[in-house]
Amino acid sequence: MILLRKDTETVFKELFSNSDTSNRFITLYELETITGFDGYQLRGCVEDLKDIGFAVEEERGVQITGSGRDVAGTRWVD
Numbered sequence: 570m571i572l573l574r575k576d577t578e579t580v581f582k583e584l585f586s587n588s589d590t591s592n593r594f595i596t597l598y599e600l601e602t603i604t605g606f607d608g609y610q611l612r613g614c615v616e617d618l619k620d621i622g623f624a625v626e627e628e629r630g631v632q633i634t635g636s637g638r639d640v641a642g643t644r645w646v647d
Contacts (some may be wrong), residue, residue: 577617581618581633581641584631595632596629615631622634
């Protein structure tokens with residue numbers, strides 16, 4: 570099991586919970602609203618998730634990856 574900082578795990582869980590089966594992108598603004606984290610804290614969490622391959626980021630926002638979804642699925646039931 571990969572250990573994540575508490576704030577990074579919160580963002581990871583929200584990406585998993587708020588992405589539907591079409592695996593939509595979630596904007597940073599949406600993540601700020603959902604988590605209550607400021608942009609600086611949120612940026613660090615997103616970068617951590619990208620570094621380990623659990624998320625990708627484009628202009629449209631952040632998206633959980635297939636491997637991220639697999640790991641999240643073993644942690645939380647959606």
